[in-house]
Amino acid sequence: MPLDPLSSTFAALADPTRRAILARLALGETSVMELAEPFDMSLPAISKHLKVLEHAGLISRGREAQWRPCRIAPASFRQVDFWLGNFRRFWDESFNRLDGLLEEMKAEEVAKVTAKASPRTKRKTSVDKEKQRGRTRG
Amino acid sequence: MPLDPLSSTFAALADPTRRAILARLALGETSVMELAEPFDMSLPAISKHLKVLEHAGLISRGREAQWRPCRIAPASFRQVDFWLGNFRRFWDESFNRLDGLLEEMKAEEVAKVTAKASPRTKRKTSVDKEKQRGRTRG
DNA sequence: AGGTTATTTAACCTAGGGGCTAAATAAGAG
């Protein structure tokens, strides 16, 4: 009965209402009432959606008087992104380039600080590297 | 009845069997029989899963004699990644750093042009800004 | 205490998802 975390997270994301709620929460923490306002739907329905999102680890909830403010919780998003990473090479062409760019910038940053300025000019394109690369993101 | 693309994609990803199938396909194109082999499940069940994945745009299928080889299809993965990008700032530190760096660079650029050089030392925290930001990946 | 606001729980309904078995289709192989 209890789905694995990734399954319940994806399941939670499969509903447009819930994704809209998350989009709203991306703008900042807010109450159930305000979250419910845009939808033509009863409050219990929204309450259920929030429970699903919370159980999926996509949001967390606090308590302030009679309000239960909701906010984005990063963990499950991170897991989804991580899982997606296994497939990124199938579509993200700029993945390698961006990755290279990041390293370059980091190197420059370091160069400034250490004043050692080892010049990076080479890009990597190898495929094997995909596997061994320490995640730059996540 | 017809869910929006993102919803059916997330729904397709919400099943561990289907994710396992995708993981197998990440290793390369293969037949239904071979995809079914690891699972203690009837072939029709697998067939249904494949149909769901195909309808979600996560795989595509060819025809070779009596086989219908399946392979990863990039489009829907890309869409998921794109959607996820709206939330990346919530967990990806390197994303924020990149974002900050980009803004800094832009600011320097502007400074050069306008020759007004208002020194930027502070990182943005405004929420509104998030909306107008063009995606870095995608 | 009694009232108002915010949110959840309970009980119910319906549609669709994921599984099965049996049968149908598609395409090579003899």
Place this chain on the structure above:
DNA sequence: CTCTTATTTAGCCCCTAGGTTAAATAACCT
């Protein structure tokens, strides 16, 4: 044509997801 292999379709179950309304909590206000 017939046989075998690969895959899908057709029904049939059962259970859960998402919605509803009515009632229960929770916490503030007077």
